[in-house]
Amino acid sequence: MNGGFMFRRGIVIALLVAVSTWSVGCGSTQRIAPQKHVPVAKRPTPPPATSTPKVASTPPAKAPVTSAPAKPAPSAPTSTAPTTPRGDLVGARIVVDAGHGGTDPGTKGLSSAPEKTITLSIAKELAAELEDRGARVTMTRTRDVFIELERRAATADKTSADLLVSVHADSHADRSIAGATIYIARGATARSKRVADAVLRSFKAAGIATRGVRNADFRVLAGHRRPSILVECGYLTNPTDAKNLGSEAYRDKIATVIASGIADGI
Numbered sequence: 001m002n003g004g005f006m007f008r009r010g011i012v013i014a015l016l017v018a019v020s021t022w023s024v025g026c027g028s029t030q031r032i033a034p035q036k037h038v039p040v041a042k043r044p045t046p047p048p049a050t051s052t053p054k055v056a057s058t059p060p061a062k063a064p065v066t067s068a069p070a071k072p073a074p075s076a077p078t079s080t081a082p083t084t085p086r087g088d089l090v091g092a093r094i095v096v097d098a099g100h101g102g103t104d105p106g107t108k109g110l111s112s113a114p115e116k117t118i119t120l121s122i123a124k125e126l127a128a129e130l131e132d133r134g135a136r137v138t139m140t141r142t143r144d145v146f147i148e149l150e151r152r153a154a155t156a157d158k159t160s161a162d163l164l165v166s167v168h169a170d171s172h173a174d175r176s177i178a179g180a181t182i183y184i185a186r187g188a189t190a191r192s193k194r195v196a197d198a199v200l201r202s203f204k205a206a207g208i209a210t211r212g213v214r215n216a217d218f219r220v221l222a223g224h225r226r227p228s229i230l231v232e233c234g235y236l237t238n239p240t241d242a243k244n245l246g247s248e249a250y251r252d253k254i255a256t257v258i259a260s261g262i263a264d265g266i
């Protein structure tokens with residue numbers, strides 16, 4: 001906890017009021033592109049009472065931006081993390097959204113694990129890598145729980161995020177369809193476009209098949225006012241993508257690719 005925590009908490013409450021007011025009158029939150037794996041909110045269980053869970057589960061682990069102490073361990077294995085934090089994201093506020101969760105498994109396809117498990121694995125590693133680079137990261141979920149889309153989107157406004165990145169995996173009736181796709185909202189900010197292009201380049205540089213940058217008003221993209229991208233990391237209905245995404249090493253690679261793209265484009 002740093003000294004500004006209580007102060008920031010006050011701001012968050014004020015923002016909550018402002019955001020809820022804005023949401024009522026903002027048509028953009030209603031314009032949601034049809035996509036099978038981004039469901040309309042259900043309410044099987046109430047969302048957790050805690051606000052914006054942080055990457056680390058222990059209070060002291062979310063380090064201030066100053067000369068960061070040791071990297072917080074709980075969020076991801078350290079083996080694949082960069083040995084030298086580059087510091088190229090110092091001060092950047094980034095929301096990492098692991099798609100689906102809890103009663104919403106996302107797509108299943110051919111993989112051994114449902115989409116919600118794969119997205120959480122990538123998101124945790126991504127959060128760790130972004131923190132290594134100096135970013136201040138908030139995760140919309142750090143465990144297998146259902147979080148409503150509106151709440152995920154609101155986190156971007158509440159934290160005044162410089163970027164929200166939502167992690168998903170795709171599905172298609174045609175099993176030959178493969179590759180990563182980056183989505184931005186139709187009215188995306190210049191930063192959103194820049195980051196999306198940079199993440200796409202990063203995928204290509206890593207030799208991973210891509211399907212370009214596309215526009216869609218998913219709620220996590222269009223339901224708030226901050227820059228944002230949604231990364232479909234591959235198709236769980238494609239045998240190769242599904243096998244790759246079932247591997248922790250590959251998921252960590254994806255996280256590195258996304259982190260690198262964010263650092264280049266933000």
Ligand SMILES: [Zn+2]
Pocket residue numbers: 037038099100106107115167168169
């Ligand atoms: Zn999804």
